[in-house]
Amino acid sequence: MYKILKKKILNEQVVLMEVYAPHIAKKAQAGQFIIFRVDEKGERIPLTIADYDREKGSVTIIFQTIGLSTGRLAKLDEGDSILDFVGPLGVPTHFDENVKKVAVVGGGVGCAIAYPQAKALFNMGCEVDVIAGFRNKDIVILEDEMKKVSTNLYVTTDDGSYGTKGFVTNVLKDLIDNGNNYDAVVAIGPVPMMKFVCEVTKPYGIKTIVSLNPIMVDGTGMCGGCRVTVGGVTKYACVDGPDFDGHEVDFDELMRRNATYKNHEKNHTCRLTGGVRNG
8 A cells, every 4th residue: 555645736626646655766767657546446547757755755646637536546635545556667758968958848737747857857957948838827737846947937828817828839939939959849748739849849850759648558568558659660658658759659640549438438327326437
């Protein structure tokens, strides 16, 4: 069992939890993830490692309560325990030592994944511009944390209620056009956002890394559910990723696959119990 050391509500749908998992904390690196199971009847859900404390033996996860399992996890409090907490899984993000200036772009709850990437780069001595995009002011998360690990932080909102009105791609293109010569761009968030970021950077020849979130079951490459096409070759996000060269990812195929179970994930009433299940 893995005890919850800290719980913090970041907004109406997003929760931060710090979990005691010393064996994972000892080896965790930016870009990796865990798979949790709330109890013996729970499903396996992957979540990116948002942070870790090797001395404390803790791992931080940030998640959006959009389905049954994340909803059940969100109901747990400090002192409660999670049955399974497996990791670290996936390939850690690797940055060449010649990388000196990077833009890290996060969208919505994807900022929880962008944050450890920015932190790792900042601690390497890189100049890091973080661009964080949200629908509105009410759902902005991790602003203070991202400020501490960035040279410059740019916050955007779709409706203009906070920061710059517009999309992260607009800010990124303006920064590039204004003479910022990035060695790399890291984009993490909704698949359409990552696709459009890659379309912005491709004409400039800027290496762009994306973190993919396909359907995943076992996290070991056996089920094949997380397969994606990268450079015309089938890859598995759980063991080959989750980071990939964004300019080689077939985003359209990824979006189609992610929508496969859309109808099944809608709220429905159980015929046996009469209860409503979400996700």
